[in-house]
Amino acid sequence: DTAVSQTPKYLVTQMGNDKSIKCEQNLGHDTMYWYKQDSKKFLKIMFSYNNKELIINETVPNRFSPKSPDKAHLNLHINSLELGDSAVYFCASSHLLPGLAGLQETQYFGPGTRLLVL
Amino acid sequence: GQQVMQIPQYQHVQEGEDFTTYCNSSTTLSNIQWYKQRPGGHPVFLIQLVKSGEVKKQKRLTFQFGEAKKNSSLHITATQTTDVGTYFCAGRKAAGNKLTFGGGTRVLVKP
Numbered sequence: 496d497t498a499v500s501q502t503p504k505y506l507v508t509q510m511g512n513d514k515s516i517k518c519e520q521n522l523g524h525d526t527m528y529w530y531k532q533d534s535k536k537f538l539k540i541m542f543s544y545n546n547k548e549l550i551i552n553e554t555v556p557n558r559f560s561p562k563s564p565d566k567a568h569l570n571l572h573i574n575s576l577e578l579g580d581s582a583v584y585f586c587a588s589s590h591l592l593p594g595l596a597g598l599q600e601t602q603y604f605g606p607g608t609r610l611l612v613l
Numbered sequence: 614g615q616q617v618m619q620i621p622q623y624q625h626v627q628e629g630e631d632f633t634t635y636c637n638s639s640t641t642l643s644n645i646q647w648y649k650q651r652p653g654g655h656p657v658f659l660i661q662l663v664k665s666g667e668v669k670k671q672k673r674l675t676f677q678f679g680e681a682k683k684n685s686s687l688h689i690t691a692t693q694t695t696d697v698g699t700y701f702c703a704g705r706k707a708a709g710n711k712l713t714f715g716g717g718t719r720v721l722v723k724p
Contacts, residue, residue, distance in 0.1 A: 535716075536650075536699055536716070536717050536719065537714075537716055537717075538656065538701060538714040538717070539714070540711055540712070540713075540714075543711060551711050585655055585656070599644075599661050600705075600712075601646070601658045601661070602646075602648075602656075602658065602712065603658070604655040604656045604657070605655060606654075606655050607655050
């Protein structure tokens with residue numbers, strides 16, 4: 496059973512197109528994220544949703560619009576794709592858990608969507 | 614804003630040797646996490662450190678959180694080819710805040 500799943504796994508498209516990436520988690524987590532990983536492997540947070548509410552919105556172009564229809568899903572729509580959008584996009588989910596050493600919030604990542612804009 | 618830096622960026626290790634990767638934050642952290650990403654894969658959680666000076670071990674991996682809670686290290690002993698991948702540290706300023714990832718240390722193992 497896949498905990499965090501993303502579709503599609505690969506996406507090759509032309510500059511200027513609009514595309515969507517979907518993410519679903521079956522872990523019952525409250526919080527979901529979108530990360531962008533560039534060719535140098537830098538992992539940067541883009542958005543975070545908690546119970547369908549946007550809580551983190553980093554400096555991301557307006558062309559990127561996340562949508563969370565319910566707490567198990569977080570989709571990412573990208574308008575007018577540019578060459579610089581080529582990257583791997585990871586969805587992740589997390590849940591705050593009390594532990595002996597305090598609150599732990601482990602992030603579970605999806606397999607990634609490899610986007611190539613030509 | 615908060616910055617998390619890792620050194621080295623690349624680590625070439627002979628199989629069987631030990632190495633250490635370091636993580637430094639520009640601000641004091643509430644906790645720090647380590648993740649491993651295999652080539653072509655996704656980041657996978659390894660461990661979380663919370664207390665000042667904390668040391669945790671997972672088999673051949675030893676994780677340490679600095680006394681000032683601004684730096685951390687990962688030491689791997691007797692490196693194996695299965696250790697290949699990118700190791701990320703990720704710090705959080707306070708519970709519930711966003712996780713800021715370091716740039717990662719890409720580990721290559723020479724058999």
